[in-house]
């Protein structure tokens with residue numbers, strides 16, 4: 107009686123969550139993150155338990171064969187769903203059909219050649235193996251494609267290992283005691299059903315939580331980036347800067363404001379699309395030139411920014427020069443034109459600043475330097491360094507000039 111109630115509850119959970127996964131997958135519009143697969147997995151397992159209730163006990167019948175096939179197919183579908191969640195484009199219906207045909211045939215063969223105990227033991231043994239593979243995949247995921255979901259993945263691996271162990275015990279019990287081990291109200295079967303009910307209650311909300319996490323991460327990513335160049339936008343730069351300065355030993359930062367010269371002319375001559383191609387090219391050069399850990403962003407139409415973290419003034423000015431030189435040298439291919447396009451940039455460098463709240467001030471100083479650079483003829487780097495850095499830079503430049511003269 108207790109077992110029947112437990113299995114009844116289990117069916118209700120599995121089938122309700124199958125509907126919920128399906129509804130969620132419909133709302134995700136094509137990017138279902140495996141929710142449609144989880145719906146099918148839950149449906150298969152829910153139907154298998156419905157058939158078990160209808161059967162009452164072990165028997166050789168069509169219902170029993172279908173029950174075993176659905177039970178075994180469900181972990182395969184859950185595994186495929188997990189692969190989908192982690193971005194692998196695995197198919198569903200073909201592998202599912204292959205499992206259904208192969209396992210149904212295998213059941214007939216085993217029942218005919220080895221008898222009913224072997225067929226039931228085969229289901230427990232193969233389920234134990236499949237859940238073990240699933241738990242191993244999750245552990246592998248923690249170390250590779252799901253590093254950001256460490257706690258969740260460890261939790262899943264532990265839960266799935268539990269069901270693998272219970273199936274392995276059932277397999278041994280079947281081999282030792284035969285079909286008596288499957289009596290629904292036997293103690294072991296009760297433990298098995300309680301654990302399955304626990305899983306069916308805990309796992310689906312956890313999966314929904316994972317989807318929610320992925321979606322909110324994606325939204326945060328989109329909100330922090332410029333859609334055309336994928337560089338950080340102003341909000342993204344500010345957030346990343348706050349994160350940098352929250353670290354205990356964060357050093358000072360410098361801001362580089364970068365503006366494409368005569369961009370209106372490029373737009374007017376080659377068209378808006380070519381203008382967009384130039385902006386994407388500048389973004390690529392900027393991203394390739396800054397050091398790892400520095401921040402690169404687009405903060406307006408043809409205005410870009412780089413924030414150099416933990417760098418000294420001399421290094422920053424050299425970086426700005428490298429960036430200016432790279433832009434000047436590179437030709438940009440333009441659709442519909444044989445002649446590649448060339449363009450230059452002007453860069454304004456701010457003094458060192460500490461704290462995200464100082465960004466506005468640095469922006470003003472870099473902007474003033476940029477304005478001076480534009481007025482002085484464009485295609486140049488103009489600095490707004492503090493007096494100490496200014497003197498250091500002048501001394502370094504003088505020494506470099508002396509060395510050049512000496513070599514000359």
Ligand SMILES: Nc1nc2c(ncn2[C@@H]2O[C@H](COP(=O)(O)OP(=O)(O)OP(=O)(O)O)[C@@H](O)[C@H]2O)c(=O)[nH]1
Pocket residue numbers: 365366367368369370371373377378379380381382385406407408480484
């Ligand atoms: N193609 C394209 N053009 C843009 C975009 N955003 C802004 N613009 C254009 O960028 C041009 C900026 O022109 P100005 O501010 O006059 O600057 P400029 O021509 O680069 O002149 P200087 O900065 O003084 O060298 C305007 O014509 C804007 O329409 C964009 O996303 N794509």
